[in-house]
Amino acid sequence: MSGIKPKHQRLVLVSLALVAIVAAGLLAAWALRNQANYFYLPDQMMADPPAVGQAVRLGGMVAEGSIEKQPDGITISFVVTDQGDARVPVMYKGILPDLFVENSGVVAEGSLDAKGVFIADNLLAKHDENYVPRELQEMSEHQNAYRPEDTVVGYE
Amino acid sequence: MSAELGLAALWMSAALAILQLAGGAIAQRNPDAPLAALVRPAAILQGFLAVFSFVMLLWVFAITDLSVKLVATNSHSMKPMIFKLSGAWGNHEGSMLLWVTVMALAGALIAWLERRLPEKTMQATLASQGFVAIGFYAFLLLSSNPFERLATPAVEGSGLNPLLQDIGLAFHPPTLYMGYVGLSVAFSFAVGALLTRQVNPEFARVMRPWVLGAWVFLTLGITAGSYWAYYELGWGGWWFWDPVENASLMPWLAATALLHSASVLAARDALRVWTIMLGVVAFSMSMLGTFLVRSGILTSVHAFAVDPERGSFILALLCLYIGGALLLFALRAGSVSEGQRFALVSREGALVFNNVMLSAILGIVLLGTLYPILTEAFDVRVSVGPPYFNPVGAIFTIPMLAVMAVGPMLRWREDNIDRIKLPIAIVTVLVVTAALAIVLFTSDIGVLPLLGLAFAVGLGVASFMPLRGRNLLRVPLATWGMVISHFGIAVALLGMASESAFTDEKLVAVAPGEATQLSGFTITLESVDPIAGPNWTAMEAQITAQRGDGAPVVLNPQSRHFWAPVQQTTESALLTRWDGQLYAVVGAPSPDGRWQLRLWWKPLVTLIWYGGLLIALGGTLSIIGRLSSDIRRRQRLAREADERADMAALRVENGAAPAGGAA
Numbered sequence: 154m155s156g157i158k159p160k161h162q163r164l165v166l167v168s169l170a171l172v173a174i175v176a177a178g179l180l181a182a183w184a185l186r187n188q189a190n191y192f193y194l195p196d197q198m199m200a201d202p203p204a205v206g207q208a209v210r211l212g213g214m215v216a217e218g219s220i221e222k223q224p225d226g227i228t229i230s231f232v233v234t235d236q237g238d239a240r241v242p243v244m245y246k247g248i249l250p251d252l253f254v255e256n257s258g259v260v261a262e263g264s265l266d267a268k269g270v271f272i273a274d275n276l277l278a279k280h281d282e283n284y285v286p287r288e289l290q291e292m293s294e295h296q297n298a299y300r301p302e303d304t305v306v307g308y309e
Numbered sequence: 310m311s312a313e314l315g316l317a318a319l320w321m322s323a324a325l326a327i328l329q330l331a332g333g334a335i336a337q338r339n340p341d342a343p344l345a346a347l348v349r350p351a352a353i354l355q356g357f358l359a360v361f362s363f364v365m366l367l368w369v370f371a372i373t374d375l376s377v378k379l380v381a382t383n384s385h386s387m388k389p390m391i392f393k394l395s396g397a398w399g400n401h402e403g404s405m406l407l408w409v410t411v412m413a414l415a416g417a418l419i420a421w422l423e424r425r426l427p428e429k430t431m432q433a434t435l436a437s438q439g440f441v442a443i444g445f446y447a448f449l450l451l452s453s454n455p456f457e458r459l460a461t462p463a464v465e466g467s468g469l470n471p472l473l474q475d476i477g478l479a480f481h482p483p484t485l486y487m488g489y490v491g492l493s494v495a496f497s498f499a500v501g502a503l504l505t506r507q508v509n510p511e512f513a514r515v516m517r518p519w520v521l522g523a524w525v526f527l528t529l530g531i532t533a534g535s536y537w538a539y540y541e542l543g544w545g546g547w548w549f550w551d552p553v554e555n556a557s558l559m560p561w562l563a564a565t566a567l568l569h570s571a572s573v574l575a576a577r578d579a580l581r582v583w584t585i586m587l588g589v590v591a592f593s594m595s596m597l598g599t600f601l602v603r604s605g606i607l608t609s610v611h612a613f614a615v616d617p618e619r620g621s622f623i624l625a626l627l628c629l630y631i632g633g634a635l636l637l638f639a640l641r642a643g644s645v646s647e648g649q650r651f652a653l654v655s656r657e658g659a660l661v662f663n664n665v666m667l668s669a670i671l672g673i674v675l676l677g678t679l680y681p682i683l684t685e686a687f688d689v690r691v692s693v694g695p696p697y698f699n700p701v702g703a704i705f706t707i708p709m710l711a712v713m714a715v716g717p718m719l720r721w722r723e724d725n726i727d728r729i730k731l732p733i734a735i736v737t738v739l740v741v742t743a744a745l746a747i748v749l750f751t752s753d754i755g756v757l758p759l760l761g762l763a764f765a766v767g768l769g770v771a772s773f774m775p776l777r778g779r780n781l782l783r784v785p786l787a788t789w790g791m792v793i794s795h796f797g798i799a800v801a802l803l804g805m806a807s808e809s810a811f812t813d814e815k816l817v818a819v820a821p822g823e824a825t826q827l828s829g830f831t832i833t834l835e836s837v838d839p840i841a842g843p844n845w846t847a848m849e850a851q852i853t854a855q856r857g858d859g860a861p862v863v864l865n866p867q868s869r870h871f872w873a874p875v876q877q878t879t880e881s882a883l884l885t886r887w888d889g890q891l892y893a894v895v896g897a898p899s900p901d902g903r904w905q906l907r908l909w910w911k912p913l914v915t916l917i918w919y920g921g922l923l924i925a926l927g928g929t930l931s932i933i934g935r936l937s938s939d940i941r942r943r944q945r946l947a948r949e950a951d952e953r954a955d956m957a958a959l960r961v962e963n964g965a966a967p968a969g970g971a972a
Contacts, residue, residue: 162650162651163582163647166583166661169665170583170664170665170668173665173666173668173669174665174668174669174672176669177668177669177670177672177673177705178672178676180673180701180704181672181673181676181677181697181701182676184697184700184701185676185677185680185693185697188693188694188696188697189680189681189684189691189692189693189697190691190692190693190694190696191689191690191691192690192691192692208696210692222899222900225818226817226818226899226901226903226905227816227817227818227905246816247816247896247907248543248816248879248894248895248896248897248905248907249896249897275544
């Protein structure tokens with residue numbers, strides 16, 4: 154590039170940078186459509202289930218009396234429900250979040266298996282009296298007063 | 310009384326910021342205006358007052374003055390002193406006050422010490438600094454007053470989120486803020502240079518320590534934040550691509566690009582417009598980070614709407630500053646004269662390539678972070694995580710790493726690739742051999758961890774190549790800084806790739822006395838006992854971990870229960886060995902007396918944070934090296950000027966004035 158005029162060099166540089174950044178943007182847009190992880194409520198999951206194995210999140214209330222510990226001592230099964238009669242069975246292997254209780258909100262990250270059981274890799278429950286996962290917060294918006302600024306206190 | 314003093318100081322600082330802006334603006338038209346002379350003193354005084362105001366806030370937290378609303382809602386008389394103090398900035402109002410304090414302090418520093426640039430440029434710079442500060446003062450004073458009193462003092466404070474009662478986190482926000490603010494200073498210099506058309510190597514040299522300083526603080530802040538998330542959240546992960554994390558990563562990426570392009574401008578007087586552009590982008594990213602974290606929009610678009618005053622205020626500031634900066638850039642960039650040109654195969658060429666790659670990665674992180682907020686506005690709730698960020702980011706990271714290995718060996722202006730054929734060949738062979746060895750000796754390794762490991766090895770060796778054939782004692786400090794930072798990237802990359810490739814995980818339910826095996830460790834649960842801390846109680850497990858026939862080590866993971874505010878946290882226990890970390894978490898008991906244990910063996914995981922520290926160390930060495938060589942250069946120039954003046958004077962005395970006049 155040493156043989157060309159500075160003005161042209163700048164033009165070439167700017168176009169290269171633009172091409173790279175537009176390419177990054179297009180790639181990002183394409184990947185976002187495919188890789189974004191969608192949020193489902195129990196009734197949505199019953200009506201229009203995601204593909205088996207597709208990573209999604211399921212949010213709802215833990216149904217009363219549904220938490221069962223399997224004999225291996227590490228697998229927990231429970232049912233996520235909503236105000237209506239939609240019920241999604243969930244299996245989870247792992248340490249339960251600290252405030253995971255029946256009749257309380259939960260967001261499960263994972264995917265459906267072939268039998269329609271939601272296999273959770275991770276559970277997000279109410280963390281403390283203030284911190285609530287964002288989807289739960291919206292679900293209980295009309296039930297509880299909440300303080301949105303508290304959920305991000307000091308996290309920067 | 311302290312609260313009122315603090316508030317008064319804050320109002321006065323705001324007034325001084327206005328004076329600074331007005332004085333700087335007037336000085337552009339009339340350098341002899343009386344206000345122009347006040348710009349520097351105003352900036353210095355503003356620094357003092359802002360610090361005073363912040364000290365007053367620390368004071369009301371230290372004495373737990375419960376008549377101050379912020380103390381009552383965020384503190385508690387029974388908290389340890391260090392967390393009382395850190396509580397002062399562990400909340401919205403306090404952290405914004407910290408922001409402006411650091412910013413005013415930085416403004417005071419440049420007003421006091423910086424004499425290298427033309428005075429007119431300095432005044433424009435300080436005016437821009439004042440302009441940015443005014444927005445934040447207005448935000449604090451009008452919508453988030455930290456010194457607000459309660460009509461009736463509270464009986465007891467409501468405490469601080471226990472997750473935040475952690476020494477690492479106490480210093481995490483201030484570190485990041487110093488980074489953000491450093492970038493605002495760089496931005497102000499860029500505006501000053503653009504306004505007075507002084508985009509030249511001198512400007513780059515003056516701006517560079519601020520960019521480097523910001524970058525060092527951001528690096529430290531990100532490293533500390535990542536380690537905090539790793540051991541405090543008890544999930545065993547060290548990076549979640551969480552929007553709050555991204556909010557600190559994006560300014561870091563922009564600052565990385567900026568400091569490299571500033572180097573090109575300082576050394577070769579090329580990339581003038583690009584450097585200014587990056588200055589604007591880097592500052593925009595730190596504003597965006599502040600906006601994302603502070604507005605409540607991350608919780609939800611609806612949370613943003615619930616508290617519209619604050620959110621809209623920051624959004625307005627964001628638009629004003631970024632929009633204004635881009636407008637100024639668009640108007641003035643054309644008038645910046647052409648810089649030097651250079652060849653494709655040259656140090657600048659490699660730096661430009663990496664600048665573009667960094668910008669692309671920045672764009673990817675930015676889109677991924679904003680996408681959920683955009684879709685939520687249309688009532689589609691998504692989250693974007695590792696399946697997006699990791700592969701898409703890697704597409705640009707891998708070429709960047711390759712060029713990063715070669716670039717520092719190239720010469721400025723123009724170079725011949727044949728000259729460095731041998732080192733390139735060595736590094737290539739290393740990368741390929743490492744990749745083949747890993748494929749042969751491990752099974753089931755992902756593409757990204759494999760590439761990460763191989764490139765880490767190659768880059769680790771390549772980062773020392775610029776030192777070959779040189780007398781190590783005579784290598785400038787700034788070069789050492791570059792070598793160590795690049796090596797730090799390789800070290801961190803090795804840790805990340807190794808963690809994701811080789812982590813061994815186990816989830817078991819064991820009764821006290823029972824043992825389990827993990828990656829050569831025999832792990833026995835001895836007992837689980839209740840214990841009490843200053844403001845919590847816990848169930849603490851006694852675990853012994855024995856590696857092979859080695860001595861058993863006791864680990865004590867806890868499940869803690871805080872009572873102000875009520876919250877449970879999982880305290881992980883870590884066993885660090887040179888080749889990795891054993892990570893243990895205790896869960897809930899079963900009715901049959903067994904306890905859940907979650908165990909991880911994470912080979913080389915600590916390298917992630919050691920790498921971060923090395924990167925920051927390299928940056929610090931660079932600052933010291935650059936500043937000291939700059940001071941030496943100035944002293945030499947001053948001495949030479951003195952000598953010339955002396956010689957001229959001597960000649961005049963000897964009656965040889967006509968001959969000396971030419972000197």
